[in-house]
């Protein structure tokens with residue numbers, strides 16, 4: 001039995017990530033030396049980020065960048081701006097990235113970054129200040145062959161453009177490969193913005209095929225209507241699903257007949273939120289998750305399905321758009337109740353797959369058409385679902401356990417052949 005890693009990493013998400021690793025390590029019969037190494041991040045940096053605010057004050061934000069494991073290659077992982085960010089959460093998310101990249105066969109380790117802030121309360125100029133100073137502070141840890149950040153919760157293409165510019169200015173040349181999820185004009189990839197949502201929909205189609213279901217006509221509930229949730233809504237609506245409930249940080253809305261997603265998107269663009277859409281009924285975020293539906297897509301923040309509500313979740317299938325939306329306790333309850341959970345490491349991996357395409361295109365200075373990106377993404381996602389499904393059936397385990405067995409197994413194998421330095 002191992003000690004729990006030092007208390008500085010303590011957070012609910014980190015506890016869940018460790019519990020998952022420990023269970024899979026036992027199942028895979030991992031050597032204790034490799035298991036113990038994987039429980040700790042390789043390196044973790046905490047920085048303070050002083051920013052001159054619009055009202056003349058200087059405010060100091062706290063930021064982190066964590067490399068969990070780099071045995072398979074440079075580390076890769078998003079940057080999130082959220083009030084809940086702490087070292088434990090970022091460390092857990094970095095660990096998830098390690099398993100995700102390995103599961104998808106990408107030549108990357110796992111990383112994650114975060115700044116504790118409420119991005120929607122910051123002006124554009126203040127957000128730029130946070131981003132540039134954060135980038136300057138984590139400079140020793142990032143680079144095209146070292147660690148490559150991408151957008152995540154509360155960050156977007158503009159954030160990546162500021163990061164790329166800040167890094168490039170210190171190098172005296174443009175270094176597009178230092179981030180992915182950049183705007184097209186400075187070396188971004190076609191299809192990166194939609195990649196995570198598109199990947200989720202590919203996974204869902206393939207899962208429906210395995211389950212013998214028809215997706216068309218399914219009632220869908222989506223928590224989170226940002227980059228991931230809004231793309232999933234539009235694509236599933238195009239595929240004939242009914243999007244009956246959606247929510248964001250301000251609350252939720254419901255329409256038993258299904259929303260016109262184009263009208264919903266226009267409303268969000270204009271007002272900044274899904275709430276108060278004309279003709280929609282209001283619903284609380286908590287109630288939204290518990291509504292009966294064919295597919296529930298948590299696509300906001302972590303730990304939304306927990307011990308306290310898992311027995312009231314009435315979805316037939318949950319596909320995890322967000323990272324870590326289901327706690328370990330909730331996972332066990334859902335499994336017992338026969339709810340099919342398609343885990344984050346598989347479901348939302350489309351983002352990092354197209355980030356990999358962007359990185360490769362940048363290194364080769366050769367850019368692909370959108371149809372090329374989309375078809376390669378679909379192929380990779382579909383094959384991953386088939387592999388995970390086969391493992392789950394062969395080993396008689398959940399899809400999450402099967403996905404983690406493959407991801408963790410590959411990382412462990414690489415550690416085995418590389419050995420322990422010095």
Ligand code: NAD
Pocket residue numbers: 151152153154155196223224225226227228229247248249250285299300301302321322323348349351352
């Ligand atoms: P985003 O910032 O574009 O959108 C987040 C959405 O969630 C917004 O609608 C916001 O209002 C809502 N939200 C935030 N806090 C909430 C709360 N407490 N309750 C309810 N709703 C809340 O972020 P995104 O890029 O869409 O990411 C969403 C999730 O998907 C995150 O967990 C992220 O880690 C995960 N993810 C994103 C990507 C990517 O490529 N962007 C890739 C993989 C996983």
